[in-house]
Amino acid sequence: MNEACQAVPPAFERFGGELPAGCDVLLQRPTAPDPKILLFSHGRAALAWFLEAFGPFNCALVCAYTCPTVPAFFRRRGLAVTRFDYGETDLSSLAKRAEGRALVLLPAPFGIAPWLDAGALAGALGERFAVVVDAAQSAFGHLDFAPPAGGAVLSCPRKALAIGDGAALRLGKVPHGEHSAIKALPLAGEAVRLKRAARELFALKDPDRETEALGLVEKSEKALPDHACRITERSRDLLMRTDRAHHMRCRSANAAALDSELSELECLLPPGPGTPFAWPFAARDRGALLSRLRERRVFATPLWPNAVPRDSAHLRACRMSDALVALPVDQRYSPGDMRRMAELVRACL
CATH class of the missing domain: 3.40.640.10 (Type I PLP-dependent aspartate aminotransferase-like (Major domain))
Known part of the structure; x- marks a missing residue:
């Protein structure tokens, strides 16, 4: 994979959703483990x-x-x-x-x-x-x-x-x-197998296989146990070889692009150091907006719609749960992709 943030192929334009296998930039050698x-x-x-x-x-x-x-x-x-x-x-x-x-x-x-x-x-x-x-x-x-x-x-x-x-x-x-x-801890074997299979399906960039892949993701999440499990060696190796600097740079640049392109929206990403997971904003009619976005293959996320009861005294948390829409800024994309996605978002508002 090239060092630059990758653009979405026009034939399979898709924003968001599960990360496909092979989308991370890897170093030739793993980083040294930290005993802490x-x-x-x-x-x-x-x-x-x-x-x-x-x-x-x-x-x-x-x-x-x-x-x-x-x-x-x-x-x-x-x-x-x-x-x-x-x-x-x-x-x-x-x-x-x-x-x-x-x-x-x-x-x-x-x-x-x-x-x-x-x-x-x-x-x-x-x-x-x-x-x-x-x-x-x-x-x-x-x-x-x-x-x-x-x-x-x-x-x-x-x-x-x-x-x-x-x-x-x-x-x-x-x-x-x-x-x-x-x-000596056990592995979360079945959950890991299902998640890997889903990522491989998403990597095919075949819209006809997306439903199947999403079903595997759902089964994987349900299979995760509540007890302590160690990481698999395959995932450990990929994590230790992931180019952290590229990962951070890509996500930060993409979030900054959305800051500029969608400045009229109320961004809910807090200030401070870190690496953006998504670009969250407040939406008035979230359900209708998410439906329009899906039609344009923008798979934004409502985080978390069932987190807070509507009669909760936790007003800020309640508003986030009711109104937040998270747009993807991950390492699959470039700032140019963010500009294209912003056009689709504006068309749905």
């Missing part, structure tokens, strides 16, 4: 390991605007869940009302740095709390952001790279013996 970074199959697997290694935990504080699978996972693990609003600045007061040992999951929204300093928050809360920076919407958030004392940074490369599985957990200090223990 542990690799798992997926985000819940990494969190399951953290809960066991640093627990027991009684409760989890989670942003109300997050993937619904996250609070559901904590509840299945027996933790009480307390939600806070998107952008909440007084987490210390809320957290200190929690009983027992608590995990605070601090979002790095859309791959951008959290709105609070994770290190300062961990220091203010004390040893009863563990702060985990949730950079799940990133491939390299575990390298972009520093882990707070007693906590970690979680990223999910499987969501931003064309690999079958992969989540990374960076800690300040790895407990003794855990590297060997993680090597």
Whole structure:
């Protein structure tokens, strides 16, 4: 694959959707492993390991605007869940009302740095709390952001790279013996097999196979277990050989192009360091807009439509859940592609 961000072939113009196999730029040699970074199959697997290694935990504080699978996972693990609003600045007061040992999951929204300093928050809360920076919407958030004392940074490369599985957990200090223990963990075998098969189908660029590929993706997500699983060797190799600089440069340039092309829209991508996962904006009639975009093969994402009840007191999270549309800015595309996609978006508004 060429070093430049690749344009979408005119015969198969498609914006968004699952990443096809082979779309990442790879280095000739893998980067050296960091002993403070542990690799798992997926985000819940990494969190399951953290809960066991640093627990027991009684409760989890989670942003109300997050993937619904996250609070559901904590509840299945027996933790009480307390939600806070998107952008909440007084987490210390809320957290200190929690009983027992608590995990605070601090979002790095859309791959951008959290709105609070994770290190300062961990220091203010004390040893009863563990702060985990949730950079799940990133491939390299575990390298972009520093882990707070007693906590970690979680990223999910499987969501931003064309690999079958992969989540990374960076800690300040790895407990003794855990590297060997993680090597002995099981694999998320069936889920990984299905995701790889879906990516291979998308790589064919055959519209007639898209429904089949999407079905495999859905089955893959449902097959992901709640227990700790290690990353597969194939995905580890691809992750360690991915050109991080190219990945970051491509996504940042594409997001900047949409900033310019769609300046009339209310962009919801927060300021700050990081690598954009998508270009989110607020839409008035989201359902109708998404339908019009799909007709033009722009597969934007409504993140997350079922995350927050409409009667929720978490007003900022509720608005995000109701109105947000995320446009793709990933490494398949160039700024020129973004200009073409912006034309399609404007035609649908």
